[in-house]
Amino acid sequence: MLDDRSAVVAQPAGVAHLLARARRLETEVRRLIEHRRRNDPAPDDPFRGLYLSEAAIEHVLSEPDPVPPADRDGLRVVEAAADEDERVGGPSRLRLLARRAELTELDVELLLVALVPDLDSRFEKLYAYLNDDVTRRRATIGLALELLRIPATDGAARARLHAAAPLVRTGLLTIEEPDRPFLSRGLRIPDRVTAHLLGDDTPDEQLLELLTERRPLDGPLVGALADCLLAGEPLVYVRESAPGTGTGLVVAAATRAGRPLIGLDLTRWPPYPPTADLVTVVAREAALTGGLVLAHPIEALAAVPGALQRLSAIGLPLALVGSVHWDPSWSSLVPLIVPAGQMSAGTRTGLWRHALARTDDDGALAAWTESASGAQLVLGPDQIDRAVSAATALARFQRTPLDAGLLRRGAMAQNAAGLERLARRIEPAVGWPDLVLPPATIGQLQEVSIRARNRDRVLAHWRMRPGGGRGRGVLALFAGDSGTGKTMAAEVIAADLGLDLYTVNLATVVDKYVGETEKNLERIFAEAGGVNAVLLFDEADAVFGKRSEVRDAHDRYANIESAYLLQRMESFDGLAILSTNLRSNIDEAFTRRLDSVIDFPAPDEAARAALWHRCLAPPLPCAPDLDLDFCARSFSLSGGNIRSAAITAAYLAAGAGRPVQMSDLVSAIAQEYRKLGRLVLDREFAPYTARSTAR
Incomplete structure (x- = not known):
């Protein structure tokens, strides 16, 4: 015994x-x-x-x-x-x-x-x-x-x-x-x-899949929250507006209060064992260790019947973190509700410096700080750590030094995949030198990029948009004929900001059933809110069209859809670009809420010449006798049509096994004219008519 x-x-x-x-x-x-x-x-x-x-x-x-x-x-x-x-x-x-x-x-x-x-x-x-x-x-x-x-x-x-x-x-x-x-x-x-x-502190095996570590994030609310934890506040709800701000605040406050943490990732909450059993395991772990339970994100558990009620009733200190407003039905206890607030650009830069300091790569830290991308990307402390780890792994794989480009790829890898089910992701591959547009248009596009870079300073610190429930987003409208460079300009802005471009597929948005279009748009905006990306609505007049006089039920519900979009665009926190071929079709109420409206003119002769030279540049092999000035002078084509004709000419040359010749180019332009429904007249192709006809 x-x-x-x-x-x-x-x-x-x-x-x-x-x-x-x-x-x-x-x-x-x-x-x-x-x-x-x-x-x-x-x-x-x-x-x-x-x-x-x-x-x-x-x-x-x-x-x-x-x-x-x-x-x-x-x-x-x-x-x-x-x-x-x-x-x-x-x-x-x-x-x-x-x-x-x-x-x-x-x-x-x-x-x-x-x-x-x-x-x-x-x-x-x-x-x-x-x-x-x-x-x-x-x-x-x-x-x-x-x-x-x-x-x-x-x-x-x-x-x-x-x-x-x-x-x-x-x-x-x-x-x-x-x-x-x-x-x-x-x-x-x-x-x-x-x-x-008996002295063993190994966590319960049923919690191992849920346990997660979070980084502390210092701020003005840490001291007050730490005092509340020391006073025995039983239930705290922290609403975060950016990933990691709420969890970082709780971790920092718990550390200051001397309380150990039990971090739970609610996205991993399993269907089995039953919720009641798992909540009991959480309560037991908190009682054994004396730790503060930090559960995040609350949205993942809100859909599980009775889960939040049981979790909030464990009778031990509990901190919940989420991005939605608190619903009183979630708990019979009245929580202390704390808004986490936005992370400033300086705080984000400091987190990047701290994460990069562990790599012992001073060059990468200097290059990243100089690019100012770290201050622009909306990432939480944990996401920044993972981004640096992903970039370091890429550098090892490519056997190259860690640089700003790899860090940007690591940061983009932290974007949620949910938006890719609703929009097409484009990784930017062009820059400002690739745009062939009038200087005034280029200046307006650069202003959009400046707005996106400095919105924290202007809207948050200088408080230039107080009240009204408006978000911190940047909204721009690109208007112009097809092929004038609207999509390419959006890609250039995304590249300049170090972001991905997501083109919304209207086929996944517009629905014939009443109310479904609004639901689809809400899913897009909700997913885009947690992604560092530029959101492009191509052919935006399909969903942002003018409201009309109500004559039947169709008009009424179409107007409801437009009214919803007006409200949702105002509360959007990201960067959204609308493009349209018919600016007159966009409702004036949308225009008032836009930060920039940029017109894309059809290219003149000089612009067309520049476009021909860009599209037929090396490594494409071209014959020395190409008369690109003739093509620019004789054919009024948009940039998109010029690029399409250049690609057709390249295929013709590849099929013949030789460099691109003028005959290939003339034949490609003739095909482009037919696609556009224009007449192909021999006199327009002189002195290359014979070559074109022969082909």
């Missing part, structure tokens, strides 16, 4: 107190066994425990009820020794657990009664004897009360084993076989509790 020989082996701090309490319980077990044997009518019956004889029933009927009072002297001696140990080296784990879970002395005694079979296997046989059943080797409720010399009819004692009582609610004690009568239900201590009391 448990004796002083256990002290020969070095034990973790506090285990001696646990074993001393267990040895005291052993005395009670021996006393009860002696009592049973003296009053057992057939103690040596070999089939004892497998049936009930008449003599046994008669003995049960004649057994007196009174329970002798418990002897507290032994307990006082044990606790006095524990007091001395606590004064020297700190409290035992059993005492810490009792304080964290708000356990009474009776709760601790019940816990020990259920625990001792896991400390000494011989208690299984003793409990089987006391239960009068060889198959029941753990304590029952009735046996526990009897060992503690408490009457079975004591309502206060029985209440400590109800579902809402601390022992059961926090999962420290499991009551088995609920279909049995109350007194014959079994008591079991989960293995995680036993391991913790």
